[in-house]
Amino acid sequence: MTSIQKAACIGGGVIGGAWAARFVLAGIDVDMYDPHPEAERIGGEVLGNAERAYAMLTMAPLPPRGKITFCKSIEEAVEGADWIQESVPERLELKRNVITQIDAATNPQALIGSSTSGLMPTDLQRDMKHPERFFVAHPYNPVYLLPLAELVGGQKTSPETLKAAQEKLAPIGMKGVIIKKEIEAFVGDRLLEAVWREGLWLIHDDICDTETLDDVIRYSFGMRWAQMGLFETYRIAGGEAGMRHFLAQFGPCLSWPWTRLTDVVDLDDALIDKIAAQSDAQSGARGIRELERIRDENLVGIMQALKAGDGGQGWGAGKILGEFEKHLWAQGGGAKKEPDFSAPLRLLDTKVSAAWVDYNGHMTEYRYLQVFADTADMLLRLIGVDFAYVEAGHSYYTVETHIRHLGEAKLGQKLYSTLQVLSSDDKRLRFFTTIYNAETNEALATAEQLMLHVDSKAGKSVAAPFDVLAKLKPIAEAHAKLPIPEGVGRSVGQKR
Structure with missing residues (x-):
């Protein structure tokens, strides 16, 4: 995928701040210019809400967080950026002047998008020296969660610019839809205006x-x-x-x-x-930040539900989320460290979000199973059983699970999980996972699980290929030397 290397956000209000959060959480450095005296505080609060939402949205490994820098001028902010997003107030002369300044100060190959919700791109690009690289990229709030951007070109915008913009949005989890003709308010706001x-x-x-x-x-x-x-x-x-x-x-x-x-x-x-x-x-x-957090939780829940639609292939915004997560898994969350096989593998760090708790403020039962499953997925990716492997028709399926609840995970609590391989052969993989309170290292829950390697198309267990077994072997051999964890082999109701 064609990726954005560095972004600039001109205007840091509700929309500009959320654009910056979308870029930053995709690992992209952002330079921002906004003369508002509270711009840095507002931007920080929006980014904080975005980070909270992403912790609920996905378990895929986000790349190292991009750096956001607040600049003193438009010229300083756009230097070196290959995507500039303008989000200043909705006044034609103001926007046109700002866009013309951006155009004069940045590399002619850089893309310039405007967040305008209704102004015509032809009017906005009138005074530009390089109008062919300008377009409207109209998002929907919150930009860091809702994946759509309407891409609208003016009379001087090149088709290649719109296509390039569409391609660059995909790796940050967004769907760019190209509108065939420019029209005031584009498509989405026309519909919203009618309902409003x-x-x-x-x-x-x-x-x-x-x-x-x-x-x-x-x-x-x-x-x-x-x-x-x-x-x-x-x-x-x-x-x-x-x-x-x-x-x-x-x-x-x-x-x-x-x-x-x-x-x-x-x-x-x-x-x-x-x-x-x-x-x-x-x-x-309720205050505005609280309402934003409630909105984000609801959107995350809808998108997660849609991700499971169409037989697990994803539907609508959930399909976009699934594709974004595949990209994140492929990227691996940044620099990869050589795993230490001399101890149980620490594979997952997470946090108990508001979407995970019940009426008592405790993590609900099925979320424990999710953490165990996500940890198992981390192990599978470590031995080469990734998305491409599964799409090719093979995988490991869980056939037995025994969970013990030893403590309580509460709202906002940081967790981590470790996994120890107990035994394996060409078809079977048995392991023991423990979820810990990250602050106290107290064990909160354990799970002993057995997986079978399967041909998913044939619906039967088959031997795993040599390359998978070769990656699993050193882990299994190292873990065979470790003490058997307390709790292995227990049955339901067994006394301690």
Whole structure:
């Protein structure tokens, strides 16, 4: 994949800060310029929330965190960057002037993207010397979680620029969609504007309050849209006859006076006061950072669920997440250290996130199994059983697991796990894993597991190939010299 080597963010507000977080957590150094006196604090808080979200989102090894540097000028920030993201306030003259400064100060081959949510790229690139490398890269908040960026070129933008931008977004876990023609507000905001306008009328006319309107969205079609969008959802609504039947059945409704989309609401002081008061009643008890964290937890849960869709192949945003994780695993999280086989392998370091706990604030039972499974996956990757190996038709399947709960893992607690190989042959792999409190080194849980090497297409166990067994052999031989861990061979209910 074509990767971004160094990024610059001009403007560090909600969107610019989140762009910077996306780059930094993908291992990319970022130089940022924003004259706001609180820019560094705001950027740090956004990055902190992003790190928290990624800890819930994926167990794949993130690369070493990129460095973020706050600069004193646009010229200083863009020096050496191959991707510059402009995210200054939505005013045409301001944006045009900033983009022209960026263009004059940076390498002509560097890509320049704008986060504008509706301004025409042709208008923005008017005064550039190298307008062919400018485009709109319109993201959705939070940029570090939501993977979409609308890529829109102006009249002077080259097709190669849009393709290059699309390719460079993939390694940082984003999906760039190229919009064929430039249009005010592009595609996403056009759709959002229609829903927003109708929503304002519903509040204005006292049909419902803001909380009820949000409930209607999030408990119904919002979930459908999250995983399938608009047209594919309506295709299913057409039943076996498909989209043609849906259009024939519901098309006439478009001429009915159901909506007020062409009638613009007067957003006067009274309506503003009404909406603000209802919104305060709905959400005002929580601060903005808390609301962001709750939003991030919900998005992570949806994306993780979608990653398991389509028989494990991933669906929608979950498929993008799965592809991003494959890239992260292939990169290996940075410099690789030679493992020490003279002790149980320390394979996983993690943290108990808010998405992992139950009503008592303790890590819920199935998350222990996830940590054990993730640790086992680390071992398999160590011996060459990676994504490519599995896609080729072979893998190790767990056939027995015995878990002991010895302590409690609580919200925010740092954990690590170790694994000791107990025995192995050409088909079987038996090992013992322990989860520890990283601060006290107290053992919180153990698992003894047995795996079989299988031909997944044939659905039967087969001998592992020589290269896998050759990588496993030195680990098994070294671990055979270690003491047998306490707890090996225990049965359920056995007294200590």
